[in-house]
Amino acid sequence: MEEKNKIHRRSFIKHSAGTALALAAGASGLTTIAAACTATKPGKTSVNLITGFTQEPLPYAYNALEPVIDTQTMEIHYTKHAAAYASNLRDAAVAEKVDTTKPLEDVLSRISSYSMKMRNNGGGHYNHELFWKSMKAVSKGDNMPTGALMEAIQKDFGSFEKMQSEFSDAAKNRFGSGWAWLYLQADKKLRIGSTPNQDNPLMNISDIKGFPLLGLDVWEHAYYLKYQNKRADYIKNWWTIVNWDYVQSRFLAY
Numbered sequence: 322m323e324e325k326n327k328i329h330r331r332s333f334i335k336h337s338a339g340t341a342l343a344l345a346a347g348a349s350g351l352t353t354i355a356a357a358c359t360a361t362k363p364g365k366t367s368v369n370l371i372t373g374f375t376q377e378p379l380p381y382a383y384n385a386l387e388p389v390i391d392t393q394t395m396e397i398h399y400t401k402h403a404a405a406y407a408s409n410l411r412d413a414a415v416a417e418k419v420d421t422t423k424p425l426e427d428v429l430s431r432i433s434s435y436s437m438k439m440r441n442n443g444g445g446h447y448n449h450e451l452f453w454k455s456m457k458a459v460s461k462g463d464n465m466p467t468g469a470l471m472e473a474i475q476k477d478f479g480s481f482e483k484m485q486s487e488f489s490d491a492a493k494n495r496f497g498s499g500w501a502w503l504y505l506q507a508d509k510k511l512r513i514g515s516t517p518n519q520d521n522p523l524m525n526i527s528d529i530k531g532f533p534l535l536g537l538d539v540w541e542h543a544y545y546l547k548y549q550n551k552r553a554d555y556i557k558n559w560w561t562i563v564n565w566d567y568v569q570s571r572f573l574a575y
């Protein structure tokens with residue numbers, strides 16, 4: 322009986338949150354990106370695609386991604402670098418009168434109307450929140466998607482390996498600091514690209530535009546302690562910790 326009540330309560334909370342987000346979306350004139358985030362289509366995976374202005378807890382321990390990402394790098398990355406983006410984002414939001422109860426995606430889609438501080442830290446916060454969720458402990462065998470996402474990758478790139486190689490090249494060739502992305506274009510095609518600094522495909526100033534499914538941080542702070550100048554090794558090993566279930570849930574929910 323108690324268990325049943327718990328389940329009812331959970332689905333009520335979920336439903337209420339969805340309604341609140343839908344109202345927020347209507348009031349702020351969100352683009353299709355955020356509108357899609359609020360819709361739970363029947364038979365589709367339910368996943369929260371809305372990003373807030375504070376850090377969510379890391380979904381695993383600092384040592385969970387060893388040996389691909391070492392414990393010290395994870396701890397500094399999450400508690401110092403990513404925490405600073407979140408904190409600076411909130412400062413920028415106060416200064417620029419952004420309603421932080423609304424989705425961060427709303428700000429990113431109109432980032433040209435805001436300061437460089439908002440762009441760097443709003444992007445920095447969004448990108449890292451996505452990054453943590455899209456990784457998991459090293460997989461023993463092959464680590465690749467299944468189902469609808471795999472079919473879409475095969476359709477749009479020819480094969481999983483071709484997608485991987487294009488993505489790895491984008492990550493290797495990003496000069497200086499930035500991110501590589503697998504994203505969904507408005508035409509629903511999967512695409513690969515990269516952005517400088519903390520930009521991302523949700524931003525209206527970005528050369529590549531769409532909904533990010535998977536992003537790889539290629540700032541030196543993400544790998545330097547363990548890999549030093551060997552970015553290519555970091556990228557190669559990172560494929561073994563990609564959480565394809567999470568990437569697929571974004572693909573299905575969007």
Ligand code: MN
Binds near residue numbers: 398538540542543
């Ligand atoms: Mn980073």
